[in-house]
Amino acid sequence: MAAPQHKKIALLGNPNAGKSSLFNQLTGLRQRVGNFPGVTVERKTGTCKLDAQHQADIIDLPGTYSFYPSSMDERIAVYALLDTAQPDYPDAVIYIADVMHLERHLLLLTQVADLQLPVVVALNMNDIAEEQQLHCDTAQLSKLLSMPVVKINGRNGDGVAELKKVLLQITTSISPKLPAPFYTLTENEKQVAQRVGNILPVKNDYHAILLAHHATKLPFLTVEQKNEILSVAQSSAFNSIDSQLEEIMQRYRFFTTVTQQVLSRQLRQPVTLTDKIDRFVTHKVAGPLIFFAILLLVFQAIFAWSAVPMDWIDMQFAQLAATLQELLPDAWWARLLTEGLIPGISGVLIFVPQITILFFLITLLEEVGYMARAVFMFDNIMQKFGLNGRSIVSLVSGGACAIPAIMSTRTITNWKERMITIMVTPWISCSARIPVFAVLIGMVVPAYKVGVFNLQGILFMSLYVIGAVAALLAALVFKKVMKTEDPSFLMLELPAYRKPHWKNVIFTLYEKVSAFVLGAGKIILIVSVILWVLASYGPPGKMKEAVNVATIESSVMQYDKEMTENHIAAKKLEYSYAGYAGRVIEPVIQPLGFDWKIGIALITSFAAREVFVGTISTLYSIGKDAENNTIKAKLKNERRPDGTPVFTTAVAVSLVLFYLFAMQCMSTLATVYRETKSWKWPAIQLAFMSGTAYIASLLAYQLLR
Amino acid sequence: MTATQNITHLKTGQTALILSYQEGRIASKLMAMGLLPGAPVELIRKSPFGGAYYIKSNEHLLALRTAEAKAVWVLPQETGTR
CATH class of the missing domain: 3.40.50.300 (P-loop containing nucleotide triphosphate hydrolases)
Known part of the structure; x- marks a missing residue:
C-alpha cells in the first residue's frame, strides 16, 4: 500500500x-x-x-x-x-x-x-x-x-x-464485534424499512427507517428518491412522530435497567453551586442588571486593551511599506505591493486585537455556562422581535465582527428566527465602523467633558445604541413580512456552571478569529487590490495630465516637497477610474450632502468600511499615514470651490448615519450567501440596509443643513 | 383535576411528577433531553421577562418556553417555599 x-x-x-x-x-x-x-x-x-x-x-x-x-x-x-x-x-x-x-x-x-x-x-x-x-x-x-x-x-x-x-x-480488526440491535422496529416500521430498502441501498432496517423519517430534508437524496420514500411512508401510514416516541420510550426502558446496574446510586437533586449562582444570575432584577453590566465591561475591555496592539500593527505595516518603497524600483508591481497588498493585509490584521478580545470574553461566558442563562432570560423579549433567545449570542458577537456572529446562528432551530437574526446582526456596530466613527465624530464634536463623561464617548455609545435599536426594529419588520410553518423551540439545556477549560477557549477563539481573517480577509484583500487598480489607473493620458496639473499648481502655491507629493496623489486619484466613478454617482449622493470625493470613498469602502479613512486622507492630500488628529484638522478646513466648508456638521452626521446603516461589507454578504445558500438573502440585506442608510442620511442632511 | 396541570401551573420551587406530554414533537425532543414521564420536575425560576421556565429534573437543567412547558402534564407534589 x-x-x-x-x-x-x-x-x-x-x-x-x-x-x-x-x-x-x-x-x-x-x-x-x-x-x-x-x-x-x-x-x-x-x-x-x-x-x-x-x-x-x-x-x-x-x-x-x-x-x-x-x-x-x-x-x-x-x-x-x-x-x-x-x-x-x-x-x-x-x-x-x-x-x-x-x-x-x-x-x-x-x-x-x-x-x-x-x-x-x-x-x-x-x-x-x-x-x-x-x-x-x-x-x-x-x-x-x-x-x-x-x-x-x-x-x-x-x-x-x-x-x-x-x-x-x-x-x-477486519470485522469488529457489533452489539445486537438495541431497538426492535414495530411491524409497520419493518414494512416501511423493507420498501425504502428497495428504493436505495441501506445498511439495515434502522438506517432505512431513519431515511423515511428525514427524507424531505436529506441533502444527498435525489428528488425522485425523496418522492418515492414519501409515497412509501404515506401508503404504509407511517407516522414519524409516533414512531419517534415509540422508539425513544422503548430505548429508555432498557436504559433504566442499565443505570440501575452500573451507577452506585440513582441521581438525586442536591442543592448545587449552580443553583446558588442561578439564584442571583437569573434573578428577576439582578439577572438583567448583571447581563448589562457584563456587556458594558466587555465593551470597555475592547477599547481599553486593543489600542496598543492596533497601533503597533498599523505602525509595523506602515514601516514595512515605507521600507519597501525605498528599496524597490518605482514599478507597477512595487506599487501594487506597497499601496495595494500591504495596506490590504494591514486593513485585515488591524481588527484582530479587537475581535480577539471580544470573542475571548464571549467564549469565556459560553464556556462557564453563562450564555445559556442570558438566552433563557431574554428569549421572551427576543421572540417579540421575531428572534430567538439564542440570537442574543449572535447580536453580542456582532459587536466584534458580523461574520462569525452570523455563523453562530446555526444553533437557532427555527428557520425564520435564524434568517431574521442573520439579516439584522450587521446593524450592530462592528469594529470596522470604529475608525470611521472616530474620525467623523472627532471632526464635529469637540473633546469636551460633560461631568465625568466625554462628549465624544457619549456620542460613540449612542451610535452603538442606535445600531442595536435599529436591528431590533428591522427584526420586527421582518417578523411581519416573513412567513414560516417551522415550529419554534427554546428547549435549552442550562449546563452546570464550570471552570473555563482554557484549552477549549483558546481553540474556539482561534477558530472564530481565523473565520474572520480567512473569510473576510480574502475578500478584503482581493477587493483592495481591485480598488488599488481603479484608484491608480485612469483613462489613457489622464494620469499624466493629473501629474502635470498638480505639479504646476504646487509650484504656483509654493508647496514644499511633501505637500507637492500629497497634492499629486490627490490629483491622480481625481483623474483615476475611481475618480470618474465618484463623479458618476455624485448626482445620487448629492442630496445626502456628499460630493464626488466622498463618493470615491463610498465606492472604495464598499468592500470594508474602514477603507473610508484611508481614501479620504489621500483625496484631501493629507498623506496616507496621517494621524487621526491631523486628518480631522485638515478635513475641517476643506472648502468647496465656492468657499463653504465640505465637512459641515450636517455632512458629518449624514456620513456617520450612512456608515452606521449601509451594508458596506462584502465579506458579510459572502458569509450570508454561504449560510443561506442563496443570493436572495444577501441581496435583500444589501437593499434594505443601504436603502435605510440613504434615507437616514438624506433626512439628517436636509434637516441639519 | 390534577391531571390537567402543566409546568406553567407550578409555583417557583414546587416539585411535581411528569405524567405525560400533550404534543408529540415536543415530547420527542424533551425525552431526548432527558425529561421523562415518571421523573420529578422542579420549577426553579420563571424568566425575568416572562415566557420561559427554568426547570430541573434529576440532574438536567432545562429552559422551556411557555408553549413547551404547557405541553408537559404534571402531578404537583408539594407547595413551593422559595
Whole structure:
C-alpha cells in the first residue's frame, strides 16, 4: 500500500458532554476546517496518532441529543451518519457520554450503534461524579452494551491513551464485534424499512427507517428518491412522530435497567453551586442588571486593551511599506505591493486585537455556562422581535465582527428566527465602523467633558445604541413580512456552571478569529487590490495630465516637497477610474450632502468600511499615514470651490448615519450567501440596509443643513 | 383535576411528577433531553421577562418556553417555599 491508510472516526455526543475538549485532546493542533459534502457548513477534522504506525482522521460532528434533530447544527451530525456514500463516512465512532447524565446519553449512543457502526464509549466527567459520590461500573456497562467503554477526562487528558488503544484495535480488526440491535422496529416500521430498502441501498432496517423519517430534508437524496420514500411512508401510514416516541420510550426502558446496574446510586437533586449562582444570575432584577453590566465591561475591555496592539500593527505595516518603497524600483508591481497588498493585509490584521478580545470574553461566558442563562432570560423579549433567545449570542458577537456572529446562528432551530437574526446582526456596530466613527465624530464634536463623561464617548455609545435599536426594529419588520410553518423551540439545556477549560477557549477563539481573517480577509484583500487598480489607473493620458496639473499648481502655491507629493496623489486619484466613478454617482449622493470625493470613498469602502479613512486622507492630500488628529484638522478646513466648508456638521452626521446603516461589507454578504445558500438573502440585506442608510442620511442632511 | 396541570401551573420551587406530554414533537425532543414521564420536575425560576421556565429534573437543567412547558402534564407534589 502506497499511502498510509487513514481510518475515519466520527466524534459524536450530546451538547455539553465535553466533546470539543476530547477533540482537542485527540488531535491537538492538527485540525482543519472543511465543508461537509452537500451542505456548505464548516466541519472540523483532525488527525490523531493512534500509535507509531497508525493515524486516524477524527471528524467532529456537532452535538445532538438524538437522531431526531431540530437545528441545522444537529441535522448536520445526523445526516453525516445517514449518507453512507459520502467519502468521509466513518469507519468507527467515538461516543462521548457524561456520567452525570448517563441515562439520557445512552439514547443517541444506542441509536448510532444501531446503524451498525463500531462504537467506543468515552465516559467523561468522572471527576465531578466522584466528587458527588457517584461511581460507575464501566466493566458492567461495557458488558451490558456489548461495546468498549473507556473512562476519560477531557480536561487533563486522562484515559485518552487507553481510548486510542481501543480505537486502534477496532479500526484494525477486519470485522469488529457489533452489539445486537438495541431497538426492535414495530411491524409497520419493518414494512416501511423493507420498501425504502428497495428504493436505495441501506445498511439495515434502522438506517432505512431513519431515511423515511428525514427524507424531505436529506441533502444527498435525489428528488425522485425523496418522492418515492414519501409515497412509501404515506401508503404504509407511517407516522414519524409516533414512531419517534415509540422508539425513544422503548430505548429508555432498557436504559433504566442499565443505570440501575452500573451507577452506585440513582441521581438525586442536591442543592448545587449552580443553583446558588442561578439564584442571583437569573434573578428577576439582578439577572438583567448583571447581563448589562457584563456587556458594558466587555465593551470597555475592547477599547481599553486593543489600542496598543492596533497601533503597533498599523505602525509595523506602515514601516514595512515605507521600507519597501525605498528599496524597490518605482514599478507597477512595487506599487501594487506597497499601496495595494500591504495596506490590504494591514486593513485585515488591524481588527484582530479587537475581535480577539471580544470573542475571548464571549467564549469565556459560553464556556462557564453563562450564555445559556442570558438566552433563557431574554428569549421572551427576543421572540417579540421575531428572534430567538439564542440570537442574543449572535447580536453580542456582532459587536466584534458580523461574520462569525452570523455563523453562530446555526444553533437557532427555527428557520425564520435564524434568517431574521442573520439579516439584522450587521446593524450592530462592528469594529470596522470604529475608525470611521472616530474620525467623523472627532471632526464635529469637540473633546469636551460633560461631568465625568466625554462628549465624544457619549456620542460613540449612542451610535452603538442606535445600531442595536435599529436591528431590533428591522427584526420586527421582518417578523411581519416573513412567513414560516417551522415550529419554534427554546428547549435549552442550562449546563452546570464550570471552570473555563482554557484549552477549549483558546481553540474556539482561534477558530472564530481565523473565520474572520480567512473569510473576510480574502475578500478584503482581493477587493483592495481591485480598488488599488481603479484608484491608480485612469483613462489613457489622464494620469499624466493629473501629474502635470498638480505639479504646476504646487509650484504656483509654493508647496514644499511633501505637500507637492500629497497634492499629486490627490490629483491622480481625481483623474483615476475611481475618480470618474465618484463623479458618476455624485448626482445620487448629492442630496445626502456628499460630493464626488466622498463618493470615491463610498465606492472604495464598499468592500470594508474602514477603507473610508484611508481614501479620504489621500483625496484631501493629507498623506496616507496621517494621524487621526491631523486628518480631522485638515478635513475641517476643506472648502468647496465656492468657499463653504465640505465637512459641515450636517455632512458629518449624514456620513456617520450612512456608515452606521449601509451594508458596506462584502465579506458579510459572502458569509450570508454561504449560510443561506442563496443570493436572495444577501441581496435583500444589501437593499434594505443601504436603502435605510440613504434615507437616514438624506433626512439628517436636509434637516441639519 | 390534577391531571390537567402543566409546568406553567407550578409555583417557583414546587416539585411535581411528569405524567405525560400533550404534543408529540415536543415530547420527542424533551425525552431526548432527558425529561421523562415518571421523573420529578422542579420549577426553579420563571424568566425575568416572562415566557420561559427554568426547570430541573434529576440532574438536567432545562429552559422551556411557555408553549413547551404547557405541553408537559404534571402531578404537583408539594407547595413551593422559595
